[in-house]
Amino acid sequence: MRRILRIARRDYLAVVRTKAFIIGLVLFPLLFGGGGIASSFLLRGKAENTDRRIAVLDHTGAAGPAVVAALRQRNHDESTGKNAGLQVTPQYEFDTVPADGAHPEQQRLELSDQVRRGSLHAFIEIPAEALHPHSSPPPSVGYYTANGADQALRWVAEGVNTGLRRAGLAELGIPEDRARDIAGTAPVENMALIVRDPQTGAVTQPRKRSPVEIVVPIVMVVLLFMIVMISVAPVLSAVADDKQQRVFEMLLGTATPVDLMGGKVLAAVGVSLTSSVFYIIGGLLALEAMAAFGLAPLNLIPWFFVYLVAEVTMLCAMGTAIGATCGSPQDAQHLAMPLLLPVVIPMFLFGPIVQQPNGPMATAVSLFPLFTPLTMMLRQSLPGGVPAWQPWAGLAGVLIVTPLLTWAAARIFRIAILFQGQRPNAAELVRWAVRG
Amino acid sequence: MDAVEIRNVTKTFGETTAVDDLTLSVPEGAVYGFIGPNGSGKTTTMRMIVNIFYPDRGTIRVFDQQLQGTRSEQIGYLPEERGLYRKMEVRSLLEFYGELRGGRSVNGEVDGWLKKFDLLHCADRKLETLSKGMSQKVQFIAAVVPAPKLLILDEPFSGLDPVSADVLRDSILELRRHGATVILSTHDMHVAENMCDRIFMIFRGKKVLDGTLESIQNQYGNDTIRVSANGDAAALDGLPGVEKVRDLGQVQELRMSNGCDPQQVLRALVTRTRVTSFSVTRPSLHDIFVRIAGPAAEEVAVA
Numbered sequence: 072m073r074r075i076l077r078i079a080r081r082d083y084l085a086v087v088r089t090k091a092f093i094i095g096l097v098l099f100p101l102l103f104g105g106g107g108i109a110s111s112f113l114l115r116g117k118a119e120n121t122d123r124r125i126a127v128l129d130h131t132g133a134a135g136p137a138v139v140a141a142l143r144q145r146n147h148d149e150s151t152g153k154n155a156g157l158q159v160t161p162q163y164e165f166d167t168v169p170a171d172g173a174h175p176e177q178q179r180l181e182l183s184d185q186v187r188r189g190s191l192h193a194f195i196e197i198p199a200e201a202l203h204p205h206s207s208p209p210p211s212v213g214y215y216t217a218n219g220a221d222q223a224l225r226w227v228a229e230g231v232n233t234g235l236r237r238a239g240l241a242e243l244g245i246p247e248d249r250a251r252d253i254a255g256t257a258p259v260e261n262m263a264l265i266v267r268d269p270q271t272g273a274v275t276q277p278r279k280r281s282p283v284e285i286v287v288p289i290v291m292v293v294l295l296f297m298i299v300m301i302s303v304a305p306v307l308s309a310v311a312d313d314k315q316q317r318v319f320e321m322l323l324g325t326a327t328p329v330d331l332m333g334g335k336v337l338a339a340v341g342v343s344l345t346s347s348v349f350y351i352i353g354g355l356l357a358l359e360a361m362a363a364f365g366l367a368p369l370n371l372i373p374w375f376f377v378y379l380v381a382e383v384t385m386l387c388a389m390g391t392a393i394g395a396t397c398g399s400p401q402d403a404q405h406l407a408m409p410l411l412l413p414v415v416i417p418m419f420l421f422g423p424i425v426q427q428p429n430g431p432m433a434t435a436v437s438l439f440p441l442f443t444p445l446t447m448m449l450r451q452s453l454p455g456g457v458p459a460w461q462p463w464a465g466l467a468g469v470l471i472v473t474p475l476l477t478w479a480a481a482r483i484f485r486i487a488i489l490f491q492g493q494r495p496n497a498a499e500l501v502r503w504a505v506r507g
Numbered sequence: 508m509d510a511v512e513i514r515n516v517t518k519t520f521g522e523t524t525a526v527d528d529l530t531l532s533v534p535e536g537a538v539y540g541f542i543g544p545n546g547s548g549k550t551t552t553m554r555m556i557v558n559i560f561y562p563d564r565g566t567i568r569v570f571d572q573q574l575q576g577t578r579s580e581q582i583g584y585l586p587e588e589r590g591l592y593r594k595m596e597v598r599s600l601l602e603f604y605g606e607l608r609g610g611r612s613v614n615g616e617v618d619g620w621l622k623k624f625d626l627l628h629c630a631d632r633k634l635e636t637l638s639k640g641m642s643q644k645v646q647f648i649a650a651v652v653p654a655p656k657l658l659i660l661d662e663p664f665s666g667l668d669p670v671s672a673d674v675l676r677d678s679i680l681e682l683r684r685h686g687a688t689v690i691l692s693t694h695d696m697h698v699a700e701n702m703c704d705r706i707f708m709i710f711r712g713k714k715v716l717d718g719t720l721e722s723i724q725n726q727y728g729n730d731t732i733r734v735s736a737n738g739d740a741a742a743l744d745g746l747p748g749v750e751k752v753r754d755l756g757q758v759q760e761l762r763m764s765n766g767c768d769p770q771q772v773l774r775a776l777v778t779r780t781r782v783t784s785f786s787v788t789r790p791s792l793h794d795i796f797v798r799i800a801g802p803a804a805e806e807v808a809v810a
Contacts, residue, residue, distance in 0.1 A: 077607050085594070317590025321649065323559045324584030324659075325608040489559070 074326045078334025083341040086305070092342075096349055099297060123192035124164045125223070126182055130199040135167035137241065138197065138234030145230035146223075163192070163223065170199075179215070186217055193221065201235055202242070229256070261285075263454070285454070287358070287366055291375055292421075292449045294350055298379060299414050299444075302343035303386040304407050306335060310394030311403035319488045328485035332391045336477070339387040340380055347379055371452055374462060378444035381469045385441070385476050386410060392480035395487035396494055417445035428453045438465050440472035479504035508571060510535040510657050510688035511556055516565030518551055525551040527712035529565070533690060533705075538683055540703030541692040542792075544800045548712045549692045550587055553659050556690070557584045569657060580608055583655030587662045587692070589646055593635035597626065600634060601648055609653040620648040624674060640671050647675060651682060658682060660691040664698060676702060696793040706792065708799065715799050724789035731794065732761040732769055734776065735784040742780040746772055753794070758784075760794065 086092055127142070129135030146163045171178040185191040193216035200210045212231050214224060233254050240250040261280040268275070313319055322331055351372065358364045390410055397403040408415070417424075417436070424433040428450045437446035437457075443465040450457045483503045487495070495503070511533035518526040526548045533539045541549045554560045555567055558574040569579055592600055598617060605613030621627045624644045629637060634645065643666060651658060660679070664672045680702070683689055693699055699706050700720055708716035716723050732749075736742060740754040748767030753760040763769065769787045776782050790798070 073610055074607055077603070081592075081603050085592075313590075313592075316593060317586075317588040318592060319590070320559070320586040320588050321584070321590060321604075321646065322607075324557050324582065324586065324650070325604065489554075 074330040075333040075337060078322075078326060078331060079337035079341065082309075082335055082338030086338065086342050087345055095301065096346060099301065122162045122164060123223075124166065124190070125192050126166050126168045126185075126194040128168045128170055128178070128182065128194055128196040130170040130172075131197055131202045131238070132170075132199075133242065134197055134202050134235050134238035137238040138195075138231055139165040139167055141234035141237060142227065142230035145226050145233070168194070183215060186215065192216070193223065195227065195231065197231070197235070202239055280454070281363070281366060287354075287368060289449075289452060290354070291368060291371060291452055292445060294347070295375060295379060295382070295448055296414055296418055296445060298343050298346050298350075299382050299386065300411060301346065302339050302383050303390055303411065303414075306339050306387050307390040307394040307397075307407055307410060308400040308403045310335065310391050311397040312400045314395060314397070314488065315399050323488070328488055329481050331488075332388065332477075332481050332484045335391050336384055336387040339390075340383050343379055343383045344376070347376065351375075368452060371448070374448060374451060377466065378448050378469075381466075381473055382414065382444040385469075385473050386413065388473075388477040388480040392483040392487065392500075395484045396490070396500065398491075398494065402494065413441040414445055417442050417449070420446065421449065424449055425453065428455065429457060434461065437461065438468060440465075440468035443469050508535055509533060509568075510537075510570060511690070512566075512568040512571075513552070513556075514566045514568075516552075516555065516562040516567060518548075518555060518560060518562050524712050526555070526562075526709070529709070529712075529714055531707060531714065531717065533688060535570075535688050536683065536686060537704045538679070538689045538691070538702055540699040540706045541690060541709065542694070542696070542699050542706060542716075542796060543692075543709040547800075548709045550661055552709065553584075553661055553690065553692065557582055557659060579657075580610065581656040583608070583650040583658045585647055585650040585658075585660045585663055587665075589643060591634050591642065591646055591649065594633060596631050596633055597621070597637070597645055598630040601645065601652055604649040605652040608655075611653070613652050616652050616654070617648070620652060623678065624648065640667055643667060644671060644675070647678070651678070654682065654685065654687065656687060658687050658689045660689065662692055662694070664693065664695060696791065696796060700792050708796065710800055716795070720792065723792070723795060727790045727795060727798075729787050729789055730763050730765075730767075731788050731790045732763065732772060733784070733786045733788055734759045734761060734782065736776065737781040737783070743776070746775050748772055760791075762790070762794070 125142075127135055127139055129138070142163070142165045146165075168178075168182070179196070182191065182194045186193060193214060196213040196215065198210040198212070200206070201212060204210060212228075214221075214227055216224075233256070236254040237247075237250045240253055241247070245253070263275075263278045263280050265277065266275050267273070319331070326334075355364065355367055358367050393406050393410055394403050397406065420433075420436060423430075424436070424446060427433055433446065433450055434457075436442050437450055438461070447457070447462055447465045451462060482505075483500055486503045509532045511531070513529055513531040516526055516529045517524065529548075529552065531552075541552065543549050551560060555562055556569065558567075558579075566573060570581060572579070595603070598621070601617040601620075602613060605617060618627070618630075621630055624647075626641065626644060626648075629641060634642060637645065647660075647663065650660070658679070663675060663679070667675060676698075679689055679691070691698075691703070703720070705719055706716060706723060707714065734743070735758050740752060740759050743749070743752045743759055743761065746752075746761065748764050748771060749761045750764045751762040753762075761772065763772065773782070773785055776785070
């Protein structure tokens, strides 16, 4: 154990004393999350907010003005409503264009040319049947634009449909103020479930969920992913580099391969804990500064560290074994992606798990030991959580698999570390792991 | 007591038998030379003594203890393949290796060795900034701090200039004077002859020589003539009773066949050329090495 600790201390200091580590510690979260915030800040009130014109080609002959009015209102809400009157998205101008019933293709082409020339941003074509749809599904409204990812598409549909409903109500002779009530939309809020306080017995008041409440736990999952990545990937190339530089044989004169591997894994765990403590303390201080410390998922922090240590141990043990089979750091880089699959695959499953955190797929995946740390963390962090037994069951699997993987990796490492020549294939690695 | 006791050890790698039923005893306090052509099994034997490789069969005891998956704090090991952490500073690196093996602070000893090798001025420099020769000296220090009871050196002199080689040789002998047992492998037969109390030669995994230089030479008897004569070595061709002529430049070495009379050779020689020196002697270790290893070893031996 003394030798493991001495090797771990050397390897740990060799990483955390580098400028690259210190700069990376600060830059990594900025690149991940801060980039978006920075770009919104930089673009605020600048180029994106130039006014744009959209033509409304109305084949109904009646709905155009109501649609334009609804679109203007919707655009106003979209561009200023969420930001206390400050415009943050482009302002759109809408003009009704009477339909040329005789030459509809020619008219579409002319409007398209205007879009291409830049005098129009887009045009909306409302078919004649839109007011009185007799078919199912109803005839669709066309939004013609040069940019397939036009941001206005997010809210144009709601504006057009509100306008069409108001035009229909006007046809029925319903006064405009009543039509506004009927065709209006009520915002739907994301509310937390009501609970009874186990001590006082009081029932909680309805409470609107803060976006931060959802974002903070997800940030923890992303943080776990990020720290595992930055802790594990360098181990692979560092081991291959040490092998290429012939460092190991000298060390093997004084330490066993298990000492060497144990030291390297322990150092990587230490590096990951250092980064985590830095980010978590930083996050808590940020929440405190935002007067939102109550939203910090303090109950998840111990799980975060347990999962982190388990994941880094598993992957670093495999990483040292695989790195020892490589002849150079370049060789090792090719194997980084397969090694990191246990953290990459859960990130691909992020969407389905968020949609159904307690569905059979999410449950099964989170109980598979290699995927447990990230997927269980994600499920635990989502509102509603998971049944109490599942994190413990997942942890039990991890605690069984981690020593087994580490043991197999140590056997591979012991042979591979002095192995020269062609890289062993998967079958040979399995044979080394089994026979030693 | 023997420092190292190897009993019937065999080690194979796939189809290749690197060491074949080897038995060897290294007495405590001796300087033991391991010689043999490349790939003959020297390094594998050393790695098994250090316990980096485990024997397939047989036992190895170091100071009467069998090392099973552990490392002895009493063994210092300098591998043939040189490699140290290039980004570390010299002093930090030596303290790391010393503490790793000895389990205690070795700062004072490190400074002593750096001074001895005239490396104190490099103590705070990174390894990557040192020359190859300086790096080798640092690696040697890493193997001997703290002072080991058994020092295993695989090709310690390769690549060193004569001055550095002298310093290294003096240090090895000084360690021996303080009680250390030294095993060293070398391709330089002069080193083996001059430094080693006993010599062990391994060839194709098997022990072919083991003993003092004198006892080894005695096995071959006085079958060698050293001659200096005017003219080139061509004058020595076809001498009666001479099996082989080895031209060393100023001196020629003649190997006599069994039953050959040196007087007869001398008489034949003086009829051909003017002889300036003539001596009958035992074969050199170099010659013995070449006789055993044959053409496969010529390249190494000449180098």
